[in-house]
Amino acid sequence: MDNNDRLTDADALNEKEDMSEKSLRPQTFDDYLGQEKAKHELDVYIRAAKQRKQTLDHVLLYGPPGLGKTTLAMIIANEMGVNIHTTTGPSIEKSGDLVAVLDELSPGDVLFIDEIHRMPKAVEEVLYSAMEDFYIDIIVGQGTESRSLHHQLVPYTLIGATTTSGKLSAPLRDRFGIVEHMEYYSEAELSKIVFRSADVLNIKIDEDGAHELARRSRGTPRIANRLLKRVRDFAQVGNKDKIDYEIAKSALNQLQVDDAGLDSLDRRILKMMIDLYGGGPLGIKVIAANIGEDQETIESVYEPYLMQMGFLKRTARGRIVTKKGYEHLGYPYPEEEK
Numbered sequence: 025m026d027n028n029d030r031l032t033d034a035d036a037l038n039e040k041e042d043m044s045e046k047s048l049r050p051q052t053f054d055d056y057l058g059q060e061k062a063k064h065e066l067d068v069y070i071r072a073a074k075q076r077k078q079t080l081d082h083v084l085l086y087g088p089p090g091l092g093k094t095t096l097a098m099i100i101a102n103e104m105g106v107n108i109h110t111t112t113g114p115s116i117e118k119s120g121d122l123v124a125v126l127d128e129l130s131p132g133d134v135l136f137i138d139e140i141h142r143m144p145k146a147v148e149e150v151l152y153s154a155m156e157d158f159y160i161d162i163i164v165g166q167g168t169e170s171r172s173l174h175h176q177l178v179p180y181t182l183i184g185a186t187t188t189s190g191k192l193s194a195p196l197r198d199r200f201g202i203v204e205h206m207e208y209y210s211e212a213e214l215s216k217i218v219f220r221s222a223d224v225l226n227i228k229i230d231e232d233g234a235h236e237l238a239r240r241s242r243g244t245p246r247i248a249n250r251l252l253k254r255v256r257d258f259a260q261v262g263n264k265d266k267i268d269y270e271i272a273k274s275a276l277n278q279l280q281v282d283d284a285g286l287d288s289l290d291r292r293i294l295k296m297m298i299d300l301y302g303g304g305p306l307g308i309k310v311i312a313a314n315i316g317e318d319q320e321t322i323e324s325v326y327e328p329y330l331m332q333m334g335f336l337k338r339t340a341r342g343r344i345v346t347k348k349g350y351e352h353l354g355y356p357y358p359e360e361e362k
């Protein structure tokens with residue numbers, strides 16, 4: 025099965041969906057639901073920076089896809105009253121690309137680098153001084169003729185986003201004054217997000233319908249929004265003018281999202297571990313090889329949610345399926361020592 029088509033895949037969207045995401049994207053802290061800790065801290069730092077008439081310190085946002093990192097970066101720029109320039113780690117191939125991006129900034133602007141852990145090492149090293157002291161040493165000429173030019177930059181705020189902070193080198197990580205971890209959303213928060221999105225998209229949904237969607241959205245707003253649109257299709261075709269519990273439930277079942285929000289690939293991981301390896305312990309490489317997904321995706325997308333749900337546990341010897349995981353799949357739990 026092509027994993028890019030998976031409904032609960034929170035990763036990058038095609039352009040069409042991205043367009044409608046824009047209208048769903050909250051613009052202010054008030055509209056940005058959940059993430060109370062990050063929101064509160066950022067609100068304090070932003071107000072303090074504004075009072076001092078300084079740029080905001082560099083911010084690192086990390087957490088699984090679809091939890092609102094890009095949205096939060098845009099809100100930060102918005103609340104600071106500055107422009108945001110957006111790029112991605114892998115698209116900055118050479119240090120020259122980075123210089124070009126930095127030279128476009130006006131004083132105080134936000135530079136948002138998505139997937140910052142995938143920036144080439146050579147570029148990353150140039151970024152160190154650009155972050156710390158707002159300058160870059162540019163090497164001109166070749167061999168013995170080469171010399172370095174001190175290139176001054178305007179003060180700016182770098183916001184980096186990454187799905188796993190462990191992928192970031194220590195020197196880069198240390199240069200972020202503010203580090204915020206994005207949490208999975210609670211059902212109550214996701215319900216509110218579903219209501220807000222339904223309102224924006226002109227979809228009628230009742231309390232129980234919204235709750236059912238929220239419960240099965242992997243704690244992830246992007247998935248909640250996507251499921252909402254698909255469930256609306258089922259409601260429309262079934263001649264219902266409002267999404268209620270029954271429609272939400274039957275649509276989500278047809279979409280193969282189970283009542284813990286697990287999709288077919290989540291379940292395949294657990295099943296494989298039980299059927300082939302007695303529930304573990306298993307190394308991440310073996311899991312990735314058996315599932316046919318790359319290790320980074322397993323580690324940043326699937327594993328965090330399975331662990332959050334308590335279906336998977338990390339031990340010193342590797343990953344194991346928990347009793348709760350066995351029970352969720354309807355397998356008997358082998359009671360000997362695990």
Ligand SMILES: Nc1ncnc2c1ncn2[C@@H]1O[C@H](COP(=O)(O)OP(=O)(O)OP(=O)(O)O)[C@@H](O)[C@H]1O
Pocket residue numbers: 034035036045046048049050055056057058059088089090091092093094095096138187217245246249
């Ligand atoms: N706190 C929130 N409140 C309401 N809607 C939200 C919130 N966070 C995210 N969303 C919705 O979820 C969508 C995805 O969020 P966003 O693109 O910011 O995620 P991301 O963390 O940047 O994901 P990725 O790692 O894939 O880049 C947004 O378009 C928005 O509609």
Ligand SMILES: [Mg+2]
Pocket residue numbers: 093094095138185
């Ligand atoms: Mg993003």
